[in-house]
Amino acid sequence: MSGHHDHSHGHGDHGHDLPFWRKYIFSVDHKVIGCQYTFTALLFLFFGFTLMMIMRWQLAYPGQPIPFIGKYLSDDIAADGVLVGDGYNAFGAMHGTIMVFLAIVPLGVGGFGNYILPLQIGAPDMAFPKLNMASYWVYFCGGVTMIASFFIKGGAAASGWTSYPPLSVFASSGQTMWLWGMVLLITSSLLGSVNFIVTTVQMRVKGLSFFRLPFFVWAQLVTSFLLLLAFPPLEAAGVLQLMDRLAGTSFFMPSGLVYATEPQNQLAGGGSPLLWQHLFWFLAHPEVYVLILPAMGIVSEIIATNTRKPLWGYKSLVYSAIFLGFMSFIVWAHHMFMTGMGTTLSTFFQATTMIISVPSVIILTCLILSLYGASIRFNVPMLFALAFLPMFAIGGLTGLPLGLTASDIHLHDTYYVIGHFHYVVAPGTIFAIFAGIYYWFPKVTGRKMSEFLGKLHFWPSFLFINAVFMPMFFQGMAGLLRRQYDQTEQLHGAVAHGLTKMSSYGAWLLAIAQLPFIINFFYSMFAGKKVGANPWESTTLEWAAPSPPPHGNFDKTPVVYCGPYEYSVPGKSKDYCPQHVAQEA
């Protein structure tokens, strides 16, 4: 570049002489931004989990004061320490929103994607560093808006994370805050996805053809396309709902609507509540794959490294991910079988839903077959990655009865649904994220996390997370409905209450099981064992950069000579051939 670029930075881009706020707060370095995303999203993850732990108290001990924190909550949320119905609704809606849009996606895409993707393709930074910074700060503002909504009159949004109208249009102003927050988050992910796609396509180093990309990069690329194309319809839907709330329009308000015994004859009517559901799920189904694809990417990297074998069926993985991305745009209405949208539509979406399960199963099968005959290193990242496989399998396979219209009639809106998608996202994606944190921690800090504390984190987490979610399948099949404030009010709920308590204790013990992780995280940052650039003896390009990588990443721009997973190549002295090392003929 002809030197004009750094002019806009005032006095050059020297990493060491930038003031603190430019280096760590308003940084344009993809690594700092990745860490900012990770820290913020982990805090949101903890916050969303806390909301749920409070709700689980109400479910296990309905009507009893919440211990420890009940007395600090406002009367709108918890009167005399007892969670009230509106508070329960708000917590439920915000738990979903925070976990999906503020925790998991920012971790998988904003955190890992930002930090690892440019390194894995040998780029010095993202294609648009300033846009990258803007993306983080817009996300941050969206998060602040969401949190602030707890403190306004009427409390936070309480219409579920799906915000179905007409009720969400009549809801208190927390819902308006929710919509503004979503507009910000959508803008952030739009900026991020444009950046990711341009970076991946244009900034691969010499020799790094598409089929030499690590699977993680492929997963991020497909994810970015989903974010780019699926989020705008939700933005449109958000604008329409804002119009309904603020300008009195009737996009989602049907004619002849009666709310709280009052006929709404001052509304024009003629709108369609189903329209919102179509627009919402047009985003929210691809969103499921936005949650899971980065996790699959992380797990693939860790499995390849720790089995010391090439991934089994690399090309099948890539084609499956692309096909998965494409199909995810035409399955959305399987969330709407029970809305009366008609059997013809239901049948179509049932068929596409069955088809989309095929690439998911291919990916999982490839990853499991990669284990066959390997001498596996059972380190902490690998334990989490291995746990991901059966957990995701349970989550995925329990989805099939929901995708079939007949069985969905029984299971719709029960705890079975909650069990299903939490198995995908919680022991699935979150475990993959933990695996990723343990795996790339040495790259980010130059130090390794403690193996002992890591195992102390893994085993209880694995046990308790199953205690939380496994009972939900049985409760759901017994007919227990989701979003209920007090399950014991109905007889079948009262009968299943033992399992509810088991879930609740599982959740609280799961929280305790995170203590070793928190200790390990901060302890290892300052006192962990120092390691070199490539502690796992891995092949991909991020390990060619120093740990931690300096501003600009690589000492010398690498050149790629081979595929991403050249492990245990016969006839070589070492059991791994890094991508940037030229092979002797």
Place this chain on the structure above:
Amino acid sequence: MSTTVIPHDLEPHPLTGMYNGKFGIWLFLASEVMLFGALFSTYVLLRVGAPPGQWPAHGSEILNVPLATLNTAVLIGSSVTMVMSWAALKMKKLGAARVWLTVTFLCAGAFLVVKYFEYTDKFSHYQVWLNEPIKVGEHEVTTIKGHLTADCPKLEVSEKNGAYSVTEHVMITPDAEPGGHAHGEAVKIEASKVKRISNFGPRHSPYLATYFTMTGLHGLHIVGGMVVILYFILTGGSIWKRSQEKYTNRIECTGLYWHFVDLVWIFLFPVLYLL
């Protein structure tokens, strides 16, 4: 190496044939297509599902087609001047480019001014739906469109949903009939007879809700484009001095966005005004 050099910041990538910024703006436009696509789908779904008579047979019954035609011409013209600006930069003529940019900016401003008159016209135009038919001139009617008279008591605005209601009575001058009669006498309607009253704003009907949302969002895109164009008019000299290619590329990207905004209008005009 202390300065981070971003590859393909200026020179095109052999695979895509584009520098980073141009590729990025195309991706951004793809997402914009999805945004407006969702809104056009909303329009189709609501209109197809509406009971007969709820939507006007043609937009021209309510909207001002000549003004919109003028606006279409203005906007297409601004696309041409945008290209002229980029062409001038390619010929290394910064002065001419800035003039063309300014013309583009003024065209965009003119578009918004026309839009302002269209909008305010709708907001001062009212419709009253009646509980029982009343006689206006020779006809029995159940709804009256027109302008409120100066001595009409102020309408009450609901705090909850912003809907209008009548406290005592409403005084309205009905519109001239298409046949060419002059404006009728002002009609006085008691509050008890009014079922619903609304101006021709977004709350009036799903049609106008769609109209205001789509043209409003399009208008915001115009404003966004104007901000960017103004920025490049003002900072043109200093960026040009640093890198002529960079400045030319930025104008090219701005142009791509600007053409897209025009294109959206070219769809909006027939869909909302003519069909």
